Amino acid sequence: GSFDTHSGEILTHAKLWDEVSGAVGDFYDDMQEHGREDEVVVMIFSEFGRRIKDNGSGTDHGSGGVAFIIGGEIKGGMYGQYPSIKEADHLEGDLHFNNDFRSTYSTIVEKWFGLDPVPIVNGHFEQFDFVNA
Numbered sequence: 001g002s003f004d005t006h007s008g009e010i011l012t013h014a015k016l017w018d019e020v021s022g023a024v025g026d027f028y029d030d031m032q033e034h035g036r037e038d039e040v041v042v043m044i045f046s047e048f049g050r051r052i053k054d055n056g057s058g059t060d061h062g063s064g065g066v067a068f069i070i071g072g073e074i075k076g077g078m079y080g081q082y083p084s085i086k087e088a089d090h091l092e093g094d095l096h097f098n099n100d101f102r103s104t105y106s107t108i109v110e111k112w113f114g115l116d117p118v119p120i121v122n123g124h125f126e127q128f129d130f131v132n133a
Contacts, residue, residue, distance in 0.1 A: 003046075007058040020044065024070060037072035041112050041131075044068040045101070051094055052085065064095030067104055073112075073132040100125055107131060 005012050024042060031037040049065035064083050083095040090096060102121040109117035111131035118124060 005058055007056070009058040028070065031072075039072075041069065041071040041074060041108060043104075043108065044070070045104075049095060049097070052090065053093060062094035063091055064097045067101070069104070069108070069130055075130045075132060077130070079128045079130055099128075103127060 003016055005016075024044065027042070028037065031040050045067035046065050048061045049063050050059040051062035053059070080099045083089075083098055085095070102123070103125040106117040106121050106125045107127040107130065109115050109120050110127065
């Protein structure tokens with residue numbers, strides 16, 4: 001089904017994440033079976049987050065989201081901080097993001113691919129310490 005839900009999220013959210021989890025788990029199991037888990041990085045993200053306030057049965061597009069980086073050479077953990085849900089900290093009714101997505105891209109481009117990230121992400125961005133390679 002579609003991952004761009006705007007309604008019925010209580011029923012569909014867990015089902016969709018179960019689908020993602022199963023697919024990623026199967027892929028990673030395959031990589032381990034072939035001894036390739038240290039040669040692969042998987043990045044799962046959405047180009048948009050969700051609004052805090054619901055629209056009756058779901059939520060509309062907003063800012064603030066999540067990214068998952070998976071691989072044998074990835075240091076697990078949460079990088080960044082949870083966004084504030086205090087109304088005074090909202091960004092036009094949305095969660096205010098704490099990390100620029102280009103920091104994540106920059107980290108992967110430089111630390112995984114060994115390339116200069118500046119021309120790719122169009123600038124210098126703080127990098128995270130989640131890649132062992």
